[in-house]
Amino acid sequence: MPQRVQLVEVGPRDGLQNEAAVLSTEDKLAFIERLVVAGCKRIEVTSFVHPRWVPQMADAGSLYAQLPRHEGVRYSALVPNVRGMHAALDAGVQEVAVFCAASETFNRKNVNRGVEASFAEIARVAGLARQERVPVRGYLSTCFGCPYEGAVRAERVAELSSRLVALGCYEVSISDTVGVATPGDVERVLDAVLQRLGVTTLALHFHDTRGTALANIVRALDLGVGVFDGAAGGVGGCPFAPGAAGNVASEEVLYVLGGMGIETGISLKKMLTAARFLETLLDKTLPSRLLHSPDTPARSID
Amino acid sequence: MPQRVQLVEVGPRDGLQNEAAVLSTEDKLAFIERLVVAGCKRIEVTSFVHPRWVPQMADAGSLYAQLPRHEGVRYSALVPNVRGMHAALDAGVQEVAVFCAASETFNRKNVNRGVEASFAEIARVAGLARQERVPVRGYLSTCFGCPYEGAVRAERVAELSSRLVALGCYEVSISDTVGVATPGDVERVLDAVLQRLGVTTLALHFHDTRGTALANIVRALDLGVGVFDGAAGGVGGCPFAPGAAGNVASEEVLYVLGGMGIETGISLKKMLTAARFLETLLDKTLPSRLLHSPDTPARSID
Numbered sequence: 001m002p003q004r005v006q007l008v009e010v011g012p013r014d015g016l017q018n019e020a021a022v023l024s025t026e027d028k029l030a031f032i033e034r035l036v037v038a039g040c041k042r043i044e045v046t047s048f049v050h051p052r053w054v055p056q057m058a059d060a061g062s063l064y065a066q067l068p069r070h071e072g073v074r075y076s077a078l079v080p081n082v083r084g085m086h087a088a089l090d091a092g093v094q095e096v097a098v099f100c101a102a103s104e105t106f107n108r109k110n111v112n113r114g115v116e117a118s119f120a121e122i123a124r125v126a127g128l129a130r131q132e133r134v135p136v137r138g139y140l141s142t143c144f145g146c147p148y149e150g151a152v153r154a155e156r157v158a159e160l161s162s163r164l165v166a167l168g169c170y171e172v173s174i175s176d177t178v179g180v181a182t183p184g185d186v187e188r189v190l191d192a193v194l195q196r197l198g199v200t201t202l203a204l205h206f207h208d209t210r211g212t213a214l215a216n217i218v219r220a221l222d223l224g225v226g227v228f229d230g231a232a233g234g235v236g237g238c239p240f241a242p243g244a245a246g247n248v249a250s251e252e253v254l255y256v257l258g259g260m261g262i263e264t265g266i267s268l269k270k271m272l273t274a275a276r277f278l279e280t281l282l283d284k285t286l287p288s289r290l291l292h293s294p295d296t297p298a299r300s301i302d
Numbered sequence: 303m304p305q306r307v308q309l310v311e312v313g314p315r316d317g318l319q320n321e322a323a324v325l326s327t328e329d330k331l332a333f334i335e336r337l338v339v340a341g342c343k344r345i346e347v348t349s350f351v352h353p354r355w356v357p358q359m360a361d362a363g364s365l366y367a368q369l370p371r372h373e374g375v376r377y378s379a380l381v382p383n384v385r386g387m388h389a390a391l392d393a394g395v396q397e398v399a400v401f402c403a404a405s406e407t408f409n410r411k412n413v414n415r416g417v418e419a420s421f422a423e424i425a426r427v428a429g430l431a432r433q434e435r436v437p438v439r440g441y442l443s444t445c446f447g448c449p450y451e452g453a454v455r456a457e458r459v460a461e462l463s464s465r466l467v468a469l470g471c472y473e474v475s476i477s478d479t480v481g482v483a484t485p486g487d488v489e490r491v492l493d494a495v496l497q498r499l500g501v502t503t504l505a506l507h508f509h510d511t512r513g514t515a516l517a518n519i520v521r522a523l524d525l526g527v528g529v530f531d532g533a534a535g536g537v538g539g540c541p542f543a544p545g546a547a548g549n550v551a552s553e554e555v556l557y558v559l560g561g562m563g564i565e566t567g568i569s570l571k572k573m574l575t576a577a578r579f580l581e582t583l584l585d586k587t588l589p590s591r592l593l594h595s596p597d598t599p600a601r602s603i604d
Contacts, residue, residue, distance in 0.1 A: 145600025180601040182561025183520050208513075210601075211554045211591035212561075215516040218485050222524075252513045259484025259514075289513035298447025298454075299482040299512075 002226035004263045006042060007250060008173070008203060009035050010229045011278065013044040013078055014247055015236030017054050019282055025059045025066065027281050032075075033068050034277050035232065038270035044097060045075045048084035064091040076137060080111060085125045089132055096129060098122045098169070099139035102157050103146035106177070110141075119163060126168040138169035139205065143189055144181035154192035162196040171203055173229055176216070179209025183219035190223050203227035206248045208234060208287065213248035214256050221262070228253055233275035233286030249288035251275055255301075269301050304528035306565045308344060309552060310475070310505060311337050312531045313580065315346040315380055316549055317538030319356050321584055327361045327368065329583050334377075335370050336579050337534065340572035346399060347377045350386035366393040378439060382413060387427045391434055398431055400424045400471070401441035404459050405448035408479070412443075421465060428470040440471035441507065445491055446483035456494035464498040473505050475531055478518070481511025485521035492525050505529035508550045510536060510589065515550035516558050523564070530555055535577035535588030551590035553577055557603075571603050 012032055016023060023031075028045075035043055045067060051058035060077065067075055076095035079085045088096055100118040101107035107115050122138070129136045143157045161172045174189065181189075186204070193202065204220045204227070206213035217228055234249035254268040275291050285292070295301065314334055318325060325333075330347075337345055347369065353360035362379065369377055378397035381387045390398055402420040403409035409417050424440070431438045445459045463474045476491065483491075488506070495504065506522045506529070508515035519530055536551035556570040577593050587594070597603065 142600075145598070147598045147600050150599035150602070178598055178600050179595070180598065182558045184558075184562035209591065209595045210557060211510075211513075211516055211551065212558055214513055215520045215558060218517045218520060249513065255512060256484045256486075256514055256517060260486035289511065293481070293511045296447070296449045296480055296482065297452035298444075298449050298480050300452070 001221050002224065002262065004226065005221070005257055006227045007040065007253060007264050007266055008042045008044065008227060008229045009040045009232065009250055010044040010205075010247060011035070011231035011233070011235050011250065013047050013057075014229070015231035015233075016056050017047060018236050019056065021282050022056050023281055025063050028059075028063055029066055029068070031232075031274065031278055031281060034270070034274035036068060036070050036073055038274050039264075039266035041072055041265065042074050042076070045077060047078035047080070048087040048091075049078065049080050061087060061091045064088075064093060079125055081121050082124050082128065085128050089128065089134070093134060095135045095137065096125070097137040097139060098125055098164075099141060100160065100164070101141040101146070101177070102152050102160055103142040103149045105148040106142045106146045109148065115160070119167070122164070123167050130168055136169050138164035138167075138172045139175050140164060140172055141175045141177040143174045144176040144185050145178060147178050154189045157189050158192040158196050161193050161202075165197055165201055171201055171227065172197070173203040173205045175205035176207055179207035179213070181206065181216050182212055183215050186216045186219040187223070190220065190225070194223070199224040200226070203229060205229040208246060208248045214252055217248065217253060218256065221260070232271060233278050233291055234288040235278060235282070235286050246287045249275070249286075249290060251288060252290045255290050272301070303523050303562075304526065304564065306528065307523070307559055308529045309342065309555060309566050309568055310344045310346065310529060310531045311342045311534065311552055312346040312507075312549060313337070313533035313535070313537050313552065315349050315359075316531070317533035317535075318358050319349060320538050321358065323584055324358050325583055327365050330361075330365055331368055331370070333534075333576065333580055333583060336572070336576035338370060338372050338375055340576050341566075341568035343374055343567065344376050344378070347379060349380035349382070350389040350393075351380065351382050363389060363393045366395060381427055383423050384426050384430065387430050391430065391436070395436060397437045397439065398427070399439040399441060400427055400466075401443060402462065402466070403443040403448070403479070404454050404462055405444040405451045407450040408444045408448045411450065417462070421469070424466070425469050432470055438471050440466035440469075440474045441477050442466060442474055443477045443479040445476045446478040446487050447480060449480050456491045459491050460494040460498050463495050467499055467503055473503055473529065474499070475505040475507045477507035478509055481509035481515070483508065483518050484514050485517050488518045488521040489525070492522065492527070496525070501526040502528070505531060507531040510548060510550045516554055519550065519555060520558065523562070534573060535580050535593055536590040537580060537584070537588050548589045551577070551588075551592060553590060554592045557592050574603070
């Protein structure tokens, strides 16, 4: 089990993209600043996607330009295509993330093209990234089940993950887009993926739709995975995935890791502050349980 | 890891005792009937406690007398003292559960006497149970932290657990009363307990206050534990424990076990039916995430 884990905070992107309330750039920046203060070193801050699809991300360029620059903090942005990549490069992006689904039908519903067409586009984006020396992260979605097709084969996940690495992704985030995975599925999928890729090229991305995200993370830790995506407060989901609830709450991930003696460099207390701030901005109760649990001497948080 | 797991359904007792709405005996029986239909074989149905302390349980004797009798289904009842034990025996109880906290202060706040006084009372209750050939289960609460004292030593948990067994408990349910445990704590506490007791004498009882219950169960499974307490819908908590949210939701436990290929003999679909019925009775949304997740072909439930 890794002694140190990286948390990739995806609240500002994967979290906010599914929120009905569109936050101002200023509010987003204030949220991101709190994440940095908490100690986050990897934050996915926005998506260079057409504002018709995700109005929340219409300010991607402007937001990126105003990000607080801090030593050792890397901000990434999702890019769905070459057009988005050019916009991201114009904004001086430090890292980009590309994405494709393991399920053909989900990919068509999500981006209106098939998996092979997505891979062709990813190849073009990755080519631009290589030219500009921008690191590329890959998301492979619906790795544990598709809301249209049902089961997804682990071998398919392994094959597409290794193709993302072959195209230049330094890391693939194996994603449970609709939050159906159990620890048994994590074993099954990772068994297949680890036959093709080293564990250090993998991240796992869980949504907590059915309460299983933390259990899945612990099983992935057992198998050596050292990078996990989370979102402050458990905000978010995917607007194109029926039933996808929020991302696993970053503070719950930190709480579990802390209880297991695993270092992250992130302050749980300050992550809770960031999550509470986001609740105020969105004027809603976020799904995180830890965020709404009382302080107790039974487990001090500092 | 066990291939077969027993779920002890504690919704009618640990769940309902913390609900403000007092259900009629008829409604409780209808809920219990649905649990039996789902396949539950071990159900903690009530508590023979003074109604001044838990008004919800004032109908314990009457409820017990009317329980639907089914081959292979065992109904247990919590008994806090000798007086409760006599009432339970008068009702023809099949099994009783006794309890004590690992934390001195919690025990005093909970039952107004110290741990040693509780053990003396448990010895008397267990003596009566032995005479009448009634199996006794023991709960040891606050095993992972106390809301008054803070940390609880694993060695203390181990010592008190083995004393419960020595007094005649066939099983000890190691309980995270305030829902603070992480998988690291499960390892730490079980390491100590398993030096004194065989794994088949252990159950684990988690509350999901901080979202960690399923992760804790998976870690306990890894260590060979094969009995877990749960409550339909995630209902419940403890009225004397500040901040204790609901028990882990039985349906979420079944979902995770199913995804790991572990048998329980309980139908997940019918457990969801029981949980939905309980929501109707209580006229509130219960904490379970799975209960409120949409049906999806990504994971069929039947």
